[in-house]
Amino acid sequence: MGPVIDVFQTGRWASIQTSGENLADLKFFCEKSKSESTFRKYRYAFNSWIKWCYSQSPKVQHFPASDFNVSIYLINLSKQFNSVAKVNEAFYAISWAHEISGTQNPCHSSLVVSVLEGARRLSAKPVTKKEPITSEILQQIVNRYGTGSSSLPDIRISCMCLLSYAAFLRFSELVNLKRSDITFYEDHLSLYISKSKTDKYKTGSNVIVSKTNNVTCPYGMLQLYLKIADIASDSDCFIFRALSFCKKSGKYKLRNSGPLSYSRARELLLNALESVGVDKSKFGLHSLRSGGATAAANAGVSDRLFKKHGRWRSDNAKDGYVHENVKSLMSVSQSLNI
Template identity: 35%
Template sequence: MADQILHSRADGTISKYYSHVKQFKEFCSKHGFQAYPAFPIHVAMYLSELIDLHKSDTVVSAAFYAIRWLHEINDLTDPTKNAIVIRMLECAKRTNSKPVQKKDVLLPEHLVKLCDLFSTTKDIIVLRDLTMILLCFAAFFRYNEVSDLRCCDVKFFADYIEVFVKKSKTDVYREGKYVVIAKGVTSACPVSMLQRYMNCAGLCSNSDMYLFRPACRSGSRCFLLKKDKKLSYSRARECIVSKLKLVAPDMNLGTHSLRASGASAVANAEGVSERCLKRHGRWKSDLAKDSYIKDSIQKRLSVSKTLML
């Protein structure tokens, strides 16, 4: 039953909580305090120390919720509900928070220009990187969603593809989601690029291997490694950003730029309902969706234009 209780949260969350609980226990051991059940004043002192060390508000928040989790799963009195502890968390948010620097938004024209540069290439590494870029842009994928894709998760139809996302950040119960992407008419068509990549790499649509794997270059030859291992985030980010910098050298870009860019491009266009936009991006609330979208200057000006002044 204890193991089942631990599985009430995602593995990544549990791993993060374990780390923060370990640090809190070390703090308590150093000062001769009892770690659990912990006294509220000791928790407040620990958060105060983190603030004095200029830890970011996200670190302080993670420690706060890790201590809460530790007491909840052991059915102990929760010290984080104490008013002083809560005030220390609020203090961290006010004094140690850093302004969010969101990535710049790409336009579809950027991707068309990028794909035009490699319109005749058969280099598997280039095609792999371009395919990831286009899928993230067209399907609003996070990197972990596209990196987890296997060949059998993609189904080709006459004028679109259907991609099965087995798990995502918003899919907490791992029910899976189907995302459809229409076939385009430019060199940046994600369906055509995916077909080019799979054909050149020798990937079968019924294979259970990862779609995007590490590749090796030997002289003029380039091929995917046979080991069923997905591409690491650090390597993927390096490849994706280097390609995007070819057409947008002055922009602040990252892997998450593509999800925000695709969503912004659709939101600023006409004719797509909010419901379909939310479903395509797998957002559960308007608040989550709106945080990704950057309104165009034309959309923003339309507010004051309606005043007819």
């Protein structure tokens, strides 16, 4: 197997004549042109390409690469993993390494592009998305856990569901909410989302959630949760954390820890769904965001407000969350005057 090589040891990087500080700055700023997770994936995928090249007999030149060898490598990955994601990752990593090094990019070749498209078609699998949670299911959860209860675990799951649904929250946005991110007003609350999947420049965004005064009102449930959890208004802690049972008081309290884990949050939601007689296999944590988005779209909320509320950057991403109801779909043929 070949050595592990960083993308910045290739092409012109190996021959740049400058001070160590300038070179380090160049590398640092180029790294930051991608998100941390994307750069890690590119580096791993590029090194996997190098190791494959060294494993061939005779050894294949990994850099600069030929379009023929890159095509053979993509075919190899497609056969080995049968995964669109794995092939895409390799393609974009090799392409980026050549671009950043100022070297002719083999991934621009029609041959490589054709092989990539073929691998995508052959590896494509039907996507089975989880169903959106409806307001009726939310009502059942709140009736079961939130109405008349003073139990911290019960109020916590009710609050998590209502906030995620009403603010179109991704899981990471929900669990990273801190008390300092929440501002209550007379008729609404504001959630400051400091870090989001689509916020690549980390400018943050505010999501407004209206006070409805219903049993399923996120505003009221959040206030109740903060009170029962004993989270002070001037606290800077994560509001959704793991719980500990205090035998002395006979009550639950929040642990002094980081945010709730994905696996635990998913378990809590699925248990709640099962307890109200819903088939939990059809749903996941993303079903709350999808459910809120679907309800808003079917209610005729404008695209501009819809995208802003959900922090989507494109129409394609936004539309992927919406499950139109039959009435909305019928409106197309009903408008044809036949």
